[in-house]
Amino acid sequence: MEKERNRQRERHDRWGRQKEGNGERKRETDRQRRREREREREREREREREREKRICRVSGPMQTPPxxxxxxxxxxxxxxxxxxxxxxxxxxxxxxxxxxxxxxxxxxxxxxxxxxxxxxxxxxxxxxxxxxxxxxxxxxxxxxxxxxxxxxxxxxxxxxxxxxxxxxxxxxxxxxxxxxxxxxxxxxxxxxxxxxxxxxxxxxxxLHSSNCLGMMLLSDAHQCKRLYELSWRMCLVHFEAVRDTEDFYGLSKDKLLDLILSDELEIEDEQIVLNAVMRWVRYDLDSRRDYLPELLRGIRLALLPSECLIEAVACEELVMLDKRSRQIVEEAIQCKKKILQNDGVVTSPCARPRKSGHTLLILGGQTFMCDKIYQVDHKAKEIIPKADLPSPRKEFSACAIGCKVYVTGGRGSENGVSKDVWIYDTVHEEWSKGAPMLIARFGHGSAELENSLYVVGGHTAIAGVFPASPSVSLKQVERYDPLTNKWTMMAPLRDGVSNAAVVSAKLKLFVFGGTTIHRDKASKVQCYDPLENRWTIAAECPQPWRYTAAAVLGSQIFIMGGDTEFTAASAYRFDCETNQWMRVGDMTSKRMSCHAVASGNKLYVVGGYFGTQRCKTLDCYDPTSDSWNSITTVPYSLIPTAFIKQVILLSINNPKQKA
Structure with missing residues (x-):
């Protein structure tokens, strides 16, 4: 019996040792398999790298790398x-x-x-x-x-x-x-x-001028929004080159109208647009003849030289054979006469200047009290003195409507707050006085909206006392009608502010930040709808700020610099259709109290200071490349009171302008 139990124990021990050996062999086999899989993965990665090298070699030399x-x-x-x-x-x-x-x-x-x-x-x-x-x-x-x-x-x-x-x-x-x-x-x-x-x-x-029109049509058909926007801008900037491409003659009537109706169309002379339209019509005369009246409406005919309008256009065979076309040209001739005679404000669409027909004006900056106006030729990189302001002042606001610049409010040499309105006629380079505002103010903003001037916010003073009390920071908004020379009080701001950025876009007013009645930096975007005569809070700013610069390109509002909680070199883009913000490239330097304008699908910023340093450069921002560069240096340190776009009428025989 004892021997039997010993044999069973020996068999059990042998079975245990055998099982343990089998387990060790199995674990070793698993380790070998894992190592093999890892080697296979490494070989596959090596093959993948070789394939990528072959792809690059096969592509060969190209003008544009694949x-x-x-x-x-x-x-x-x-x-x-x-x-x-x-x-x-x-x-x-x-x-x-x-x-x-x-x-x-x-x-x-x-x-x-x-x-x-x-x-x-x-x-x-x-x-x-x-x-x-x-x-x-x-x-x-x-x-x-x-x-x-x-x-x-x-x-x-x-x-x-x-x-x-x-x-x-x-x-x-x-x-x-x-x-x-x-x-x-x-x-x-x-x-x-x-x-x-x-x-x-x-x-x-x-993208380049020879293919941008085709790219615009392609991207429009296939919902490529960014490609469409870039192509569209390039078509506007290079219209003179675009009109010579084959794609131009294949344009639909509606797309051609979109181009020639755009205020952003960059041309030296309206004759370029006229010649392009006539060539497009003649390319397929039988089917396009009936489009001529509608296309003539899209041309700014009153901006043509008088002799061209009377002799060339009015005597054009296609115009003479069409009653509606003759009537359109006759209206343009009468409008041209009014312009040359300076017979009141001309609001006809055929006389509306292109935004490319302009230069830029800097008001003040050489001294704190402004009495000088300078013209900036950003293409020739020159700054030219213009007519002096009749009444020197500081902390006023300026806004251009058509060919006139409206200077409102501010403080004089005795610190008295003014209601005065001075109007600068850029055609005749003369100053005149307009009806005074209803409320004296300084540190306010102004903007043009549907041919009317709006002044927004600012400070006032009680009986000329200075400094003004914070309690009298203004909510009041006034509207000026150039046709009647009258002011009207409009709906007040939701929050009274001064030193805010005020612009108009998409038929609305927008006020960004500013100084509150408690002298804090404001962080709201206030929006005014003229149809409802009502202000709303459209959005919150990315940061509280004041003394910022703002300018408009299409439906995009760009905000730059200022007194902020972060860097004074920062710049943002605000979409006024979606009320969304996006950070864009920083400016070349930090700036407070700088000013900005949009011109020819680009932004220009001048002046300002940071700490004890004043900025002496005129900087340009290109939204297509999201980049800034300095294009010229001003001859003195500038902290301008205003920087605006001076609209000039193209091809008007003004003896004070170069032909």
Whole structure:
């Protein structure tokens, strides 16, 4: 019995030792397998690096380098093909590589795409994961959800479809000058939005005057907002070159009207617009003849020289044969006579100056008390003295309406607060006095809105006492009508402020920040709707500020510098349609009490100070590149009271202006 028990113990011990040995061998086998998998992954990464090198070599020399666009192993892999079981994880690039191999070997493919006479076997799941277009096609009960073939016929080029499929299976595509437009179109149609956006970005980098019109039409058709905005601006800036391109003659009537109606159109002479329109009409005279009256309405005919308007336009055969065209030209001739005779305020659309027909004015800055006006020629980089202000003052506001500059309020040499309004006629370079404001004020803002002048906020004083009490910071807003020379009190601000940035955009007034009645920095954006005569709080500023500069480009308001809690070099963009803020590039230097204007799709900032240092540069901001640069140095340190855009009438025979 004892011997039997000993034999059982020996068998049990041998079994335990054998089991332990088997476990050790199994663990060693697992370790070897893990090391092998790691080596395989490293080999795959090396092969991937070699493929990328070959791609770069194959592309060859180009005028514009190709752009290799990729996403992280295609987002659908992250969503659907990342498997884990205990410690096992399948790398995404291995999954993609194997799927692409299966596609090329036509294994497990369940749909064939046709473009032209070429076929492309694919996997429905891969297509649906990469494109909402295919996802809807295969899951929405359409005929293609059951058919094994999908035929695009000639709507997609075979080579472009092949590039899209390569991207779906490899997350990589080469975009160059030859395929960018086609990839954008096909990417938008088949909802490969990553491809569409990458192609649009490539085209943005290759915009120039010879292709900007075509890019504008392409981006408009395919919802590429940024490419459209950049192309549109370039068309306005380079209109004289754009009108000589083939794309110009293929423009629709509506798009041509959009261009010639824009105030931002940069031209030296309105004859350029007239000649472009007449050439466009004659290009297809039979179908475009009836558009001539509407297009003539879009031309600023009263800005043409008198002899051109009377002899060339009025005697043009196409005009003479059309009654409506003759009437439009006759109205322009009468409007031109009023302008030359300085017969009141001319508000006709045919006399409305282009914003490119202007120069810039600096009011004050050489001394604290302003009595000087200077003209800035930012193209020639010159600063020219102009007519002196009749009554020297400080802390006033200035605003241009048409060809006149309105200087309101301020304080004189005895610190008395003024109601005075002085009007500078830029055509005749003469000053006259307008009706006084209803309330004396200084440190206020002013802006033009629908041919009326609005003055907003500021300080006043009781019986001429200075300094003014904080309790009399103003909420009051006044409107001046140049036609009647009368002031009207409007709805007050929600919060009284002084030293705020005041601009008009999209038929509304906007007031940014300022100094509150408690002498704190304000942080609100106040908005005035003239149709409702009501102020609202549109948004909060990114930071409380005062003594900032503001200027408008389209629906975008740019705010720069000032007394802020952060850097005085910062700049922001405010979209007045969405009330959203975005930080843009910082200025070249810190500035408080600087001033800004928009001119020719760019922003110009002058003057200001920071600490004990005054800024002596005129800086320019280009929104297309989000960059600032200094274009000239002013001959003295400036802290100007105002910096405005002086509108000049083009081609008017003013003896004080150069022809």
């Amino acid at each position: 752009q290799i666009f990729s996403v992280s192993a295609c987002s659908w892999v992250s969503r659907f093909c990342r498997f884990q079981a205990d410690s096992l994880e399948v790398p995404e690039n291995i999954v993609l590589t194997h799927l692409n191999t299966l596609r090329k070997q036509c294994m497990f493919t369940d749909v064939t795409l046709w473009a032209g006479d070429r076929s492309f076997p694919c996997h429905r799941a891969v297509l649906a994961a990469c494109s909402r277009y295919f996802e809807a096609m295969f899951s929405g009960g359409l005929r293609e959800s059951l058919d094994s073939d999908v035929n695009f016929r000639d709507s997609v080029h075979p080579e472009v479809l092949e590039l899209l499929l390569d991207f779906a299976y490899s997350s990589r595509v080469i975009i160059n000058e030859e395929n960018a437009e086609s990839l954008l179109e096909a990417g938008d149609m088949l909802q490969f939005h990553d491809i569409r956006d990458a192609a649009a970005e490539f085209l943005e980098k290759n």
